[in-house]
Amino acid sequence: MANTENQVIEIIPTLLVGDQTFDPANIPSSTLCIEIGDQQIRFCIVKEENMECVWLEDYTLDQTLTQEELFEKVKRVFTGHLLWSSSAWKSVRVAVNSGLFSLVPSLLFDEQNTTGYLSFSAGNAPSRQDIVLHHELPLVHAHTVFSMRQSWHEWILNHFRSSHLSFYHFTSPLVIGALVSHLEHQEIRIVSLYFEKDQFTLTLTESQQLILCNRFRFKEVHEMAYIVLFTLGQLGYEPEEVKVLCYGEISATADAYQELSHFLPGLQIGSRPTTLKYNSQCAEVPGHRYFGLFNTYLVSS
Structure with a gap:
């Protein structure tokens, strides 16, 4: 066009x-x-x-x-x-x-x-x-x-x-999306991980309240997994106590996802925000990849 x-x-x-x-x-x-x-x-x-x-x-x-x-x-x-x-x-x-x-x-x-x-x-x-x-x-x-x-x-x-x-x-739509996830998933504690090329943003929310939002760089997937587990431990959370949703440049077959799956039983790929509607073409796009972009609309709405 x-x-x-x-x-x-x-x-x-x-x-x-x-x-x-x-x-x-x-x-x-x-x-x-x-x-x-x-x-x-x-x-x-x-x-x-x-x-x-x-x-x-x-x-x-x-x-x-x-x-x-x-x-x-x-x-x-x-x-x-x-x-x-x-x-x-x-x-x-x-x-x-x-x-x-x-x-x-x-x-x-x-x-x-x-x-x-x-x-x-x-x-x-x-x-x-x-x-x-x-x-x-x-x-x-x-x-x-x-x-x-x-x-x-x-x-x-x-x-x-x-x-x-x-x-x-960019962290603002990620935070808004994480808070909305509580209504969608009916979970008390949710860890949202948004992956980019060599970094990820970790957002932890509990009972629709923001506990933590931070960005971390990593080189190896085991280093990334350690950061996630260490952060949860420092905040007093056990891996079994949280739902973990993955967004961004990741899939269920990616090395990062497979590494996390060894330690986080509540791990799954996230989805697009259900607050928005999507026409047939946009609905076919993997919604978790554009989680931040879609939630940009919801920051002010």
Whole structure:
């Protein structure tokens, strides 16, 4: 769905599914959700009238390029696309998958000290090329503080200037999705593991309350399993006491999943959020892979 008369899209989607009859006239009554990180950029469209996901695109970014080169390529995806090029969306919600983030209790949050929170959590200050953002998560009585490239932030602000625009850190939809899982699975304690190439985000919730959300890097699957078990032990939980749901870049046949299955009897692959509806094309996509993107819509709804 590219406007080839004006632009040549240099990034080919690794996945594109959706309702080919979607009318751009519906854009002013629809929400565009964007997940943006160093490894990929993803989009989905949710029709507000019935909370139905009708479109999904996934682009893998070339890791050999500089940030500036990636930025230029991604801009071409936006400006050359019949849908993304529109500035008339009812709302646009951007989940930023950056490495610098901190979850601060609302009672302790000081808007004037956002850079300090990131410096404390990471051991170093954000880059001069980055901007520090924050947003509130009322469900967990906390504020998420995070950074993103200032050039990306300014361009998105300008591109979608006519839409209601929100920026979140990627962990926020993961937290919201984890809390919603209690209603879907009827479990007291749930560990949600969201896997990426060389890291995973662990979210532990109990009785629909957030206990922990943290991101860990790993090289070997046994190292990852140790981190999960050690974290549970430090919090006083036995492996048999928790339901463990896996999302992201993982499957039931993956080495990481097989390693965890030796220690966690409540392990299973998670599913897409049932709060949303999905058209037939989006329903065929493995929902656990796009758990964060789908839940980006639910952060504010």
